[in-house]
Amino acid sequence: MAHLLGAEALHLEFPTKVVFDAVSLGVDEGDRIGIVGRNGDGKSSLLAMLAGRLAPDAGRVTVRGGVRVGVLDQGDTLDDTLTIARAVVGDTPEHEWAGDARTREVIAGLLGDLAWDAPVVDLSGGQRRRVALAALLVGDHDVIFLDEPTNHLDVEAIAWLADHLRRRWPAGSGAMLVVTHDRWFLDEVCTRTWEVHDRIVEPFDGGYAAYILQRVERDRQAAAIEARRQNLARKELAWLRRGAPARTSKPKFRIDAANALIADEPEIRDATQLRALAVSRLGKDVVDLLDTGVSYDGREVLHPFEWRIAPGERTGILGVNGAGKSTLLGLVSGEVEPTTGRVKRGKTVRVATLTQRLDELEQHLDDPVRVVIAGLRTTYSFGSGSKEQELTPGQLLERMGFSSAQLSTPVKDLSGGQKRRLQLLLILLEQPNVLILDEPTNDLDTDMLAAMEDLLDSWPGTLLVVSHDRYFLERVTDQQYAILGGRVRHLPGGVDEYLRLRQRQREEPQAGSMDAPPDGASGLSGADLRAAQKESAALERRLEKLEKQIAAAKAALAEHDQADYVGLGREMERIGAWESERDEVEERWFALSEQIG
Incomplete structure (x- = not known):
């Protein structure tokens, strides 16, 4: 295996x-x-030194002659005077870049929805990130350095990027180094992990899941390692093994060793107890959206739908930017009024929202952290049932990773991640029973994300989450919904099902062809429209039932006698038949969705 670059002392x-x-x-x-x-x-800093962007105070970085290096910086480095085309391919003639398969793939994967000649200065933060990524990926590099590449990207763009990086070089060639807090992305693209801590870089084999296993083993052997960090890692390993079916099927770490480590680890959440406690605090009525729809200036943003949010429900919301996620959350919080239908709220409901902004901190910017928390609730009820305990705000801050020295720091001098954690603390101390998290993972490292997840595991209320961080979304919620074409749809298959639906949606014939109805029109009316809507609803129910049958059958398959080849074959045929039916039902559902509009 050829050496590409190295760092010495x-x-x-x-x-x-x-x-x-x-x-x-x-x-x-x-x-x-x-x-x-x-x-x-x-x-x-480590990435910048290895990429030649930052000079070390001592030691040296050497790069093998002829090695081509590409870098994606964490900050925005695009030139506002350029168009997207110039920013990505420069002055390369069209016949040259259009004839390159990789360039075409990158442009289609990241920039397909943008006008090629659009000026960079008019782009949003997420669009600029995609342009910067495209400009790097069209290049022919031997080593690429990526600093937070998933920032501002949605779930689809992150999935595309992971797939591209897995296929970018043949096995055993090229190299990639990535700094990211996106743990799903780390597990998808990385085969080695470097942990930076205490002035050293500690290497581990494998991706994020394998790193967690090895870290737990290391922490068990080293009694001096703080107990809190060890427990969080053990809990996260338990979720990695028990939680997402797609992840547990991948042989990314030693299964027997992992099972031994989590043998005595309880489930991450006692769902039954949390729901019971939520009912006692909320009652049976939380928020009911009854035939609720929203239109702006004659344009339908959310098609009328029904959603009865239950006490203790933990739901993730997926959708592309502009799909209507914020509108949906606004209906729940009361900030948005429906144009059709109605919203019914329980009498005891108290909704709090962790927004992408830091509004809660504006009035406290010049105050030290200890002054901010001094005027708040003196205790916070944490946990549920026999494990319920009272924590002071100071103890809760410690749980969220603040040191005693940081309590004297003015809020304006905190890092982005520290402000984010303090914002969550202020909201939790208000004791809401419905909590809405809008992109809560911004500026948090993997350890702090684990701490937030641990905190939410024992939070006895209703939780609604919008996040492009797939790992976090799957970790803290029990079910997911998607907004597709203005329609709210349950996802029994989770994020994987959402990506599959979006792919199929993109492959459908585009509106605007000679046979397509005009924008906003369904192409159906009267009895035909009602029949199509009725069939669509029935198909959604069938899809949900099929997904549950498939999941249950696959779980049972793991317990089946592995020597019973005939029985195993029969079960696999049954699962295959269900999966084929699911695909057919989905195709019909999409066809109806196009007709209904």
């Missing part, structure tokens, strides 16, 4: 902190390396 020091001390490491052909660690421990 790297030392990096800032005025108040030594970041790295005598770090040596190397990158070889075929390496796919994920870099993890707490915010502020030096992940981006």
Whole structure:
């Protein structure tokens, strides 16, 4: 395996902190390396030194002659004077870049919905990120460095990027180093993990799941490691093994070892107890959306639908930017009024929203953290049932990763991740019983994400989450819904089903052809429209039932006698028949959706 670049005895020091001390490491052909660690421990600095963007105070980085290096910075470096075309392919003639398969794939995968000649200055943050990614990926690089590549990307773009990076180089060639807090992405694309901590870089084999297993083993052997961090990692490993069916089927870490480590680990959430506690605090009525729809200026944003949100429900919301996710959350919180139907709220419902903005902190920017929490509730009821306990705001801050020294720091001087955690604390201390999280993972490292997930595991209320962080969404919610073409649809198959539906939606004939109805028209009316809507609803119910049957059959398959080949074959045929029926039902549902509009 050929060596591409290496670092020898790297030392990096800032005025108040030594970041790295005598770090040596190397990158070889075929390496796919994920870099993890707490915010502020030096992940981006390490990437910048290896990429030649930052000079170490001592030591050196050497790159093999002829190796081509590409870098995606965390910040926005696009030139506002350019068009998208110039930013991505420069002055390359169209016949050249259009004849390159990789360039066509990148443009189609990341920029298919953007006008090729649009000026960069008019793009949103997410669009600019996709243009910067495209500009890097069309290049022919031997090593690429990615600093938070999933920032501002939605679930689909992240899935596309993971697939592209897996296929970008033949096995054993090329190399990639990525800093990201997106744990699903790390597990999909990385075969090695570097953990940055305590001025060193510690290597692990495998992606994020394998790293968690090895870290738990390391923490068990080293009694000096703090107990809190160990328990969070053990809990996360338990979820990785028990939680998402798609993940547990991948042999990314030693199954027997993982099972041994989590043998005595309880389920991450006692769902029955949490629901019972939620009912006692909320009653049976939370928020009911009854034939509720929203239109703006004659344009239908959300088609009328019914959703009765239950006490203790934990639901994730998926949809492309502009699909209507914020409108849906606004209906629940009361910030948006429906144009059709009505919204019914329980008498005891108290809704709180963790927004992407930091509005809750605006009035406290000049105050030290301890002053902010001093005027709040003196205790917070945490947990449920026999495990319920009272925590002071200071104890809750400690649980969210604040040190005692940081309590004297003015809010305006906190990092982005610290502000985010303080914002969540202020909201939780209001004791809401319905909590809405709108992109809550911004600026948080993997350890802090695990701490937030641990906190939410014992939160006894109704939880609604919008997030492009697939790992977080699957980890803290029990079910997912999608907004597709203005229609709210349950996803029995979770995020994988959403991506499959979106792919099929893109493959449908585009509206605007000679046979297509005009924008906003269904192409049906009267009895035909009612019949199509009735059939569509029946198909959705059938899809949900099929998904449950398939999931149950696959779970039972794991318990089946593996020597019973005839029985196993029969079960596989049965599952295959259900999966074929599911695909046919989905195709019919999409065809009806196009007709209904």
